[in-house]
Amino acid sequence: MKFLHFEVDTSAGDAVLVELSGNAANVRLMDFINFNSYRRGGRHRYYGGHFTRSPAVLHPPHAGHWHVTVDLGGYRGHVNATVRVVNT
Numbered sequence: 001m002k003f004l005h006f007e008v009d010t011s012a013g014d015a016v017l018v019e020l021s022g023n024a025a026n027v028r029l030m031d032f033i034n035f036n037s038y039r040r041g042g043r044h045r046y047y048g049g050h051f052t053r054s055p056a057v058l059h060p061p062h063a064g065h066w067h068v069t070v071d072l073g074g075y076r077g078h079v080n081a082t083v084r085v086v087n088t
Contacts, residue, residue: 001074004070006070006081008085009066012063014060015087017056017083017084018057018058019055020054020055020056023077024052025050025073026048026069027051027070028044028046028069029048031067038069047059047061
């Protein structure tokens with residue numbers, strides 16, 4: 001599966017904003033273990049979902065190092081994304 005991948009570091013209370021351009025897309029926020037499982041096509045847990053509007057706003061449950069992925073779920077189309085961390 002093709003996907004865009006970003007890494008971010010967050011502090012307590014931060015939000016991750018994902019600006020999408022192009023098609024609607026699946027946006028996932030995962031820790032390292034779940035990202036590796038996602039990459040292999042296995043079961044994984046994540047925060048996020050399918051977003052049809054931008055920006056996608058994700059709230060990590062705790063501070064840490066996170067992986068953000070953006071994909072089309074196997075559908076045709078094109079998507080670009082930018083990711084930034086903001087303090088809420």
